[in-house]
Amino acid sequence: MAMQIARNNREWGEHLRAMPQEEVEVYVLFVNTTNRTLDLYWVRDPDTENIQVTLKPNEGVPVNTYNTHIWFFRDYYTGERMHVRSQRLFFPVRIRVPRNPQQPEDLCDVRSQILIHFPLRTLKENCLWLIVRWLKRTYDAPREYINSYMIPVTLKQQMHILLNTIEAYCSQANQMRRRMRNRR
Secondary structure, three states, X not given: OOEEEOOOOOOHHHHHXXXXXXXXXXXXXXXXXXXXXXXXXXXXXXXXXXXXXXXXXXXXXXXXXXOOOEEEEEEOOOOOEXXXXXXXXXXXXXXXXXXXXXXXXXXEEOEEEEEEEOOOOOHHHHHHHHXXXXXXXXXXXXXXXXXXXXXXXXXXXXXXXXXXXXXXXXXXXXXHHHHHHHHO
C-alpha cells in the first residue's frame, strides 16, 4: 500500500451537511509531530467521542477508519486541541491510485499520512497555556497562585478558564481511558 499526504479538512457543520452517501474504508497513518503526548479521538456524530489511541511525541500509528468518521486530537494532559493542516478536525477521504500505470482502471487504496501539529497561537495564548500547565503540574492549589499574581484581572480570568478546561478534560479523559481499558 502506498503513502500520500492527506489534504481534506472541514468543520463540523460543513461535514454534517455533506455527509458521504456511502460508507467507505479509508487507510491513514496518524503521525504526532508535536512534542506532546496526544489522545486521538474519532466520532461518528458530534455527541459521541471515542479515544482510539494515545500517541507519544513523533510516534505514528496506522489506522483503518471510514469516510464517515471525524477525527480530532487532544493533548493527553491538558485537552488542548491539536491540528491537521491547520484545522481542528480531520475528515478521512479514500485515496486510490492505479496499481499499474499500464492499466489505469485497476486501482488500489493508498494509506494517507496525517501529520498532527501544534495549533497556531498568539504569543499571549502561548504564554498563558505554558504558565497554567506549569502551575497545574507544580502546585496543589494553582488558583491561589494565579490570584496572587500582580497582573490584570482579565489575564487572571483567562488563566482560570484554562485551568478549568484542563481539570475538566483530565477528569473526563481519565474516565474514558478507564472504560477503554476495561473493554480490552
